[in-house]
Amino acid sequence: MTVSPSAVARVEAAPRPIRLRLTLTLLGYGAIALLACLVAPLVGSTPISLSRAFDRSIPFADNVDAQIFFLARMPRVAASALVGGGLAATGVVMQALLRNPLADPFTLGISGGAAVGAMLAIVFATGASLGPLTPVPLASLVGAFVVGVIVYALGTRPRRPMSTAVLLLAGVTLNAFCWAVIMFLQYLVDFAEVYRTVRWLMGDLDIGGFGPVVGVLPLMVVAFALFAALPSSLNLLSVGADIAATRGVDVARTQRLAFVSAALATSAAVALAGPIGFIGIVVPHLVRLMTGVDHRVVLPASALFGAAFLVGCDLVARTILAPVEVPVGIVTAMIGGPFFLWLLVRKA
Amino acid sequence: MFLQLQQISFSYDPGEAGLPSQGFSLRDVSLAVGRGSLAGLLGPNGCGKTTLLKLMAGVLRPQQGTIFFDGRAAAGIPRRELARHIAVVPQETHPAFDYSVLEMVLMGRHPHLGAFRLEGPDDLAIAYDALAATGTAHLARRSYMSLSGGEKQRVIIASALAQQPDVLLLDEPTASLDLAYQLEVAVLLARLNRERGVTIVLATHDLNLAASLCHVLVLVREGRVLAQGATAHVLNGGMIRELYDVDADVRFHERSGHLTVVPIGRAR
Numbered sequence: 001m002t003v004s005p006s007a008v009a010r011v012e013a014a015p016r017p018i019r020l021r022l023t024l025t026l027l028g029y030g031a032i033a034l035l036a037c038l039v040a041p042l043v044g045s046t047p048i049s050l051s052r053a054f055d056r057s058i059p060f061a062d063n064v065d066a067q068i069f070f071l072a073r074m075p076r077v078a079a080s081a082l083v084g085g086g087l088a089a090t091g092v093v094m095q096a097l098l099r100n101p102l103a104d105p106f107t108l109g110i111s112g113g114a115a116v117g118a119m120l121a122i123v124f125a126t127g128a129s130l131g132p133l134t135p136v137p138l139a140s141l142v143g144a145f146v147v148g149v150i151v152y153a154l155g156t157r158p159r160r161p162m163s164t165a166v167l168l169l170a171g172v173t174l175n176a177f178c179w180a181v182i183m184f185l186q187y188l189v190d191f192a193e194v195y196r197t198v199r200w201l202m203g204d205l206d207i208g209g210f211g212p213v214v215g216v217l218p219l220m221v222v223a224f225a226l227f228a229a230l231p232s233s234l235n236l237l238s239v240g241a242d243i244a245a246t247r248g249v250d251v252a253r254t255q256r257l258a259f260v261s262a263a264l265a266t267s268a269a270v271a272l273a274g275p276i277g278f279i280g281i282v283v284p285h286l287v288r289l290m291t292g293v294d295h296r297v298v299l300p301a302s303a304l305f306g307a308a309f310l311v312g313c314d315l316v317a318r319t320i321l322a323p324v325e326v327p328v329g330i331v332t333a334m335i336g337g338p339f340f341l342w343l344l345v346r347k348a
Numbered sequence: 349m350f351l352q353l354q355q356i357s358f359s360y361d362p363g364e365a366g367l368p369s370q371g372f373s374l375r376d377v378s379l380a381v382g383r384g385s386l387a388g389l390l391g392p393n394g395c396g397k398t399t400l401l402k403l404m405a406g407v408l409r410p411q412q413g414t415i416f417f418d419g420r421a422a423a424g425i426p427r428r429e430l431a432r433h434i435a436v437v438p439q440e441t442h443p444a445f446d447y448s449v450l451e452m453v454l455m456g457r458h459p460h461l462g463a464f465r466l467e468g469p470d471d472l473a474i475a476y477d478a479l480a481a482t483g484t485a486h487l488a489r490r491s492y493m494s495l496s497g498g499e500k501q502r503v504i505i506a507s508a509l510a511q512q513p514d515v516l517l518l519d520e521p522t523a524s525l526d527l528a529y530q531l532e533v534a535v536l537l538a539r540l541n542r543e544r545g546v547t548i549v550l551a552t553h554d555l556n557l558a559a560s561l562c563h564v565l566v567l568v569r570e571g572r573v574l575a576q577g578a579t580a581h582v583l584n585g586g587m588i589r590e591l592y593d594v595d596a597d598v599r600f601h602e603r604s605g606h607l608t609v610v611p612i613g614r615a616r
Contacts, residue, residue: 018466099444229463236455238444245407247511248431248459293445296466 018296025297029287029304036308037081040315041073045322075210080314080328081307082213083205083273084283086220086265088306089227091280092299096234097258098164104280105266108151108171108259110144112178114270115201117143119185122196132211136200137271141216144267147174152259161241162255203276203329205314212272219268224303226261230254231295238295276310276329278336283309285343350383350547351404351515356413358403373399374571377413381549381564383514386541388562388579389551392592396571397551398439401517404549405436418514431459435508437518441500443492449503450488453478456510471510478509481544482536498529505536509546516540518550522557530554534561555596555609559583567591583607589615 016024042050046068052058053069060066090105098107105111121128121139130138151174155167182201186194207213233254236244245251269276283306284298291297310328313335317328358374374396381387389397402408403415406422415422422430435456443452456478457471467475479485482502487495492503501521508516521537522530534557540546552558558565558579565582567574569591575582588596593615601608 017469017472019468022466096444101444232458232461232463235447235451236458239447239452239455240438240441240443242402242407243436243438243441245427246405246431246434246436247455248428248462250427288445292451293447294451 018294021291021294021297022300025291025301026304029301029308033081033085033304033308033311036311037077040077040080040311041069043315044068044073044318045325071209072206075207075213076205076314077311078210078213079205079207079272080311082217082220083269083276084279084310084313085303085307086223086269087276087279088283088287088309089224089299089303090262090265090269091306092284092295092302093227093230093234093258093262094280095284096238096295097255097262098168099238099240100164100168101285102281103168104277105262105269106175106275106277106280108167108263108266109147109174109178110151110171110263110266111270111275112175112182113147114140114144114267115275116178116181116185117141117146118200118274119182119197122200123185123189123193130215132215133271134212137212137215141219141267141271144263144270147178148263148267150174152263155259156256161251162259167259199327200274201329202327203274203332205273205310205317205328206325207272216268216272219264223261223265223268226257226264227299227303230258230261231299234258234295234299274329276332278332278340279306279310282332282336282339285340350385350418351381351549352416353377353379353400353403354414354416356403356410356415358399358408358410358412360399372411372571374403374410377568377571377573379566379573379576381515381547384541384545384547385563386537386548386561387550387564387566388558389549389566389568390553390555390558390591391568391574393553395568397568398519400568401436401519401549401551404515405434405517406430407436428459428462431511433513434515434517435511435513437501437504437508437516437521439519439523441504446491446493448488449479449484449490449492449495450475452492452503453488453507453510456507459511474512475506475510478506479503481509481540482506483532497524498526498532501525501529501533502536505533509540513546515547515549518548520552521550522552522554530557537561555583555588559607559609560604580607583609 048065048068053065087105094103094105094107095101118136118140121135128138129135151167151170154170155162186197233249236247236249237254241251284302287298287302287305291301313331314328317326317331320326356374356377357372359372389400391397399408403410406427409423417425417433453475454467454471457467461467476485479488482505484499484502484506487499492500495503522533525533537548538561541548562579564577565579566576567582567587574591575587584598585596588594588609595612595615597610597612598607
């Protein structure tokens with residue numbers, strides 16, 4: 001993803017009032033996200049004609065272009081935007097909650113729980129489904145919730161601020177535990193199933209219709225509604241819990257809201273597309289380089305840029321080795337990994 | 349009395365049913381700070397000075413006793429409302445992200461704005477006024493993390509001033525500063541107190557700072573109040589021996605116009 005030079009120049013100019021900065025940011029990043037979502041469905045391994053796709057005179061069953069456009073690409077772009085936006089915004093929230101720029105949506109171990117759930121559904125071929133949610137997404141949601149509840153119970157104490165150290169350690173430990181369970185399951189089952197599980201872990205946006213998107217949408221909507229209440233409190237929380245409290249922030253409540261919203265968005269994203277790494281850490285840092293660190297700007301900008309970023313990465317994944325498809329998690333990690341190292345080196 | 353603590357007991361590790369399990373950090377502390385006064389909290393390391401400040405700020409709640417702010421029980425005042433009256437300057441502030449000085453100061457407007465309102469021209473004017481009052485206006489666009497210790501401390505004081513508080517609580521405001529900055533912060537606090545009528549309570553280990561700046565002193569040892577009163581009455585050799593187990597000469601210094609404390613050696 002390239003960034004317009006004017007966005008970079010904006011940082012060096014005089015500090016603008018927050019209202020103007022927020023408006024410019026939302027317009028700028030909104031335009032990038034919109035552009036990505038409009039261009040991505042047009043491009044793919046099979047060239048399609050847009051006029052033919054929208055031609056009502058051809059029956060849908062015979063209109064291959066329309067089928068590719070509406071059944072393969074549109075749901076895929078919608079899922080990419082939702083997952084990318086959700087993971088990037090969650091990264092911002094996690095980094096502020098844990099006061100740690102290296103935190104990401106998977107730090108709390110929720111993705112590990114989701115992965116165990118998905119593995120179990122694949123290995124035991126459960127048939128349980130819920131509305132538009134097919135067995136694997138449903139099981140991964142359940143796994144994510146179980147881990148989320150455990151970490152929450154460990155990290156919170158009645159009427160007191162959360163212990164971020166306990167949250168971090170519990171998350172890391174549960175992630176390790178979940179990976180042990182995953183490897184144990186892979187050791188037990190046959191090769192075909194191991195391949196399916198590994199493929200799931202690489203992240204996959206080929207969801208074949210709008211059903212799964214609709215299934216996790218309510219979780220994302222709740223998560224984003226909670227995100228909206230957080231930014232100014234996150235600013236203070238990232239300065240320090242005590243100073244936040246004396247500036248009028250209800251620290252315990254903010255931390256709980258942040259945890260719950262982050263857990264919901266992560267669960268929804270992982271259930272939809274598997275654990276796609278690096279977005280939650282790379283996108284917020286990239287956005288901070290362009291907009292400064294105020295969470296009231298960084299959070300919405302990261303959500304929009306995260307959406308554009310994953311739509312773009314998925315486009316690369318679909319086309320770079322066409323007709324073979326590269327798992328999108330590999331693309332985000334291959335772009336995100338070196339970029340993140342560069343960030344670290346630059347900081348040191 | 350403006351800020352009043354009535355028989356406060358506090359433990360970081362409360363046992364069953366609020367009864368003490370491991371003993372109190374503070375026990376039966378009663379103290380009062382008048383409106384417009386400049387009070388110093390003195391005592392050895394770990395005596396409970398910081399805990400006292402956190403209780404006054406409403407960050408911690410006492411297990412026993414009541415804290416009154418302007419005649420109202422502080423426990424009944426919502427956090428945001430309390431933050432419009434009482435601001436705190438911690439010993440050190442380490443933001444996780446690279447905020448600008450202006451952003452740090454504008455965060456002081458949070459209790460007036462809440463979660464959803466964005467700051468407007470009035471808030472900016474208040475922030476710039478706070479920057480000017482602390483002599484940091486020229487730093488507004490700098491990164492907070494790039495500042496020196498003294499500059500950081502003054503910016504955090506500016507951020508507290510942006511809350512437009514009646515009371516300013518400071519935890520060892522000069523602890524990590526060199527002599528020039530110590531003096532600068534002391535002059536700033538005296539001016540805020542005198543010109544803006546801000547009530548100030550500061551915890552410090554610097555007895556000479558306390559002697560030059562504070563109208564009243566509260567001496568705390570092992571979680572109890574040893575003595576409190578006008579600086580001239582409380583600050584003497586006997587009290588310092590009781591407080592720190594140190595022999596010290598306390599004399600009036602002609603040129604500076606206040607008492608000075610010179611430690612001589614450990615008592616006994």
